Amino acid sequence: xxxxxxxxxxxxxxxxxxxxxxxxxxxxxxxxxxxxxxxxxxxxxxxxxxxxxxxxxxxxxxxxxxxxxxxxxxxxxxxxxxxxxxxxxxxxxxxxxxxxxxxxxxxxxxxxxxxxxxxxxxxxxxxxxxxxxxxxxxxxxxxxxxxxxxxxxxxxxxxxxxxxxxxxxxxxxxxxxxxxxxxxxxxxxxxxxxxxxxxxxxxxxxxxxxxxxxxxxxxx
Amino acid sequence: xxxxxxxxxxxxxxxxxxxxxxxxxxxxxxxxxxxxxxxxxxxxxxxxxxxxxxxxxxxxxxxxxxxxxxxxxxxxxxxxxxxxxxxxxxxxxxxxxxxxxxxxxxxxxxxxxxxxxxxxxxxxxxxxxxxxxxxxxxxxxxxxxxxxxxxxxxxxxxxxxxxxxxxxxxxxxxxxxxxxxxxxxxxxxxxxxxxxxxxxxxxxxxxxxxxxxxxxxxxxxxxxxx
Numbered sequence: 001x002x003x004x005x006x007x008x009x010x011x012x013x014x015x016x017x018x019x020x021x022x023x024x025x026x027x028x029x030x031x032x033x034x035x036x037x038x039x040x041x042x043x044x045x046x047x048x049x050x051x052x053x054x055x056x057x058x059x060x061x062x063x064x065x066x067x068x069x070x071x072x073x074x075x076x077x078x079x080x081x082x083x084x085x086x087x088x089x090x091x092x093x094x095x096x097x098x099x100x101x102x103x104x105x106x107x108x109x110x111x112x113x114x115x116x117x118x119x120x121x122x123x124x125x126x127x128x129x130x131x132x133x134x135x136x137x138x139x140x141x142x143x144x145x146x147x148x149x150x151x152x153x154x155x156x157x158x159x160x161x162x163x164x165x166x167x168x169x170x171x172x173x174x175x176x177x178x179x180x181x182x183x184x185x186x187x188x189x190x191x192x193x194x195x196x197x198x199x200x201x202x203x204x205x206x207x208x209x210x211x212x213x214x215x216x217x218x219x220x
Numbered sequence: 221x222x223x224x225x226x227x228x229x230x231x232x233x234x235x236x237x238x239x240x241x242x243x244x245x246x247x248x249x250x251x252x253x254x255x256x257x258x259x260x261x262x263x264x265x266x267x268x269x270x271x272x273x274x275x276x277x278x279x280x281x282x283x284x285x286x287x288x289x290x291x292x293x294x295x296x297x298x299x300x301x302x303x304x305x306x307x308x309x310x311x312x313x314x315x316x317x318x319x320x321x322x323x324x325x326x327x328x329x330x331x332x333x334x335x336x337x338x339x340x341x342x343x344x345x346x347x348x349x350x351x352x353x354x355x356x357x358x359x360x361x362x363x364x365x366x367x368x369x370x371x372x373x374x375x376x377x378x379x380x381x382x383x384x385x386x387x388x389x390x391x392x393x394x395x396x397x398x399x400x401x402x403x404x405x406x407x408x409x410x411x412x413x414x415x416x417x418x419x420x421x422x423x424x425x426x427x428x429x430x431x432x433x434x435x436x437x438x439x440x441x442x443x444x445x446x
Contacts, residue, residue, distance in 0.1 A: 076308040
């Protein structure tokens with residue numbers, strides 16, 4: 001019996017992109033549905049009544065929400081190919097820890113850089129953002145990926161932010177490559193993978209999108 | 221083979237309680253190291269340099285931080301009395317509810333406790349909405365894990381204690397037995413389960429601690445509004 005997989009998401013969402021990367025890593029076919037968050041579909045409200053957010057994965061009619069929970073689900077169900085988490089419990093704990101760190105920190109700090117109207121808040125955001133990236137860069141070390149020799153769970157959690165880097169740099173007026181060259185090298189390495197390049201949005205389109213949102217909220 | 225298991229915690233941390241319960245449910249011997257967060261030990265800073273928080277589990281010298289990460293590590297390392305089910309969909313649901321507990325329920329319940337006036341009213345509305353979802357999820361079950369205490373029970377369990385402490389201090393009902401019959405009875409069943417019951421932090425100390433926190437918050441907000 002063929003698996004029925006659907007993904008509800010929005011094209012600029014770095015969280016939705018994580019799921020796309022995971023599905024592509026496993027070579028899975030799925031139906032993609034673009035949501036309009038200002039006019040949420042009945043399906044989205046039915047499948048994620050608690051948060052009413054994307055991404056939502058629907059597998060044979062059963063919904064799963066929260067991007068890294070979805071990624072872990074995908075890894076567990078389709079465990080015969082491209083494992084994202086290692087087998088050793090301590091290494092798995094490290095991977096979960098760092099994915100959790102990315103979740104707790106990057107999105108909220110990044111928001112200050114792009115959406116804030118106060119210069120001081122923006123400057124703080126920039127400083128904190130770079131601190132986080134440098135910490136992650138340290139964790140990467142000399143490995144090709146956060147997963148070691150193989151692209152893994154933490155790589156999925158972080159790489160989707162990279163298509164937003166140009167937008168952070170533009171509004172924050174800084175260069176991530178100058179500050180974190182190893183991390184940017186890692187993003188380029190990841191983009192060589194078909195699963196990543198086919199899942200990430202174009203950075204310039206992201207910038208146009210952010211610009212449009214800022215105009216709508218009269219930030220510009 | 222000698223297993224060395226240490227748990228760094230504070231006497232009152234709800235997050236650390238999750239780990240205490242998990243270790244006891246699995247019958248794992250461990251040593252407790254109590255931390256004073258106003259004077260963090262060099263070991264704490266060494267074991268959790270990123271967040272500098274507790275709880276931290278140290279297993280044979282290797283540290284793991286973040287309570288949900290620790291719970292999953294414990295479940296994967298010691299297979300007896302499993303906390304998570306085998307089925308991936310059930311596991312995804314468990315992780316979802318645990319995260320909901322921390323992100324939404326705890327935040328809204330805390331706001332009911334710490335805020336005043338209109339802000340408190342709004343917080344109560346939000347908390348009620350969140351608790352309704354838990355009530356739905358709880359229906360027809362003794363524990364979130366089914367017949368046995370499981371991952372979600374450990375994740376949400378601190379509520380069984382903390383909510384009643386908050387209610388006593390502020391004189392406001394957050395989990396009303398009539399509005400939330402399933403959740404209310406879960407809170408009783410969970411709090412009374414032998415391993416859980418024997419490990420609550422002293423109630424009188426908790427009341428003193430949270431009353432002091434509330435008093436300090438009210439004092440600082442009234443002085444800043446001058």
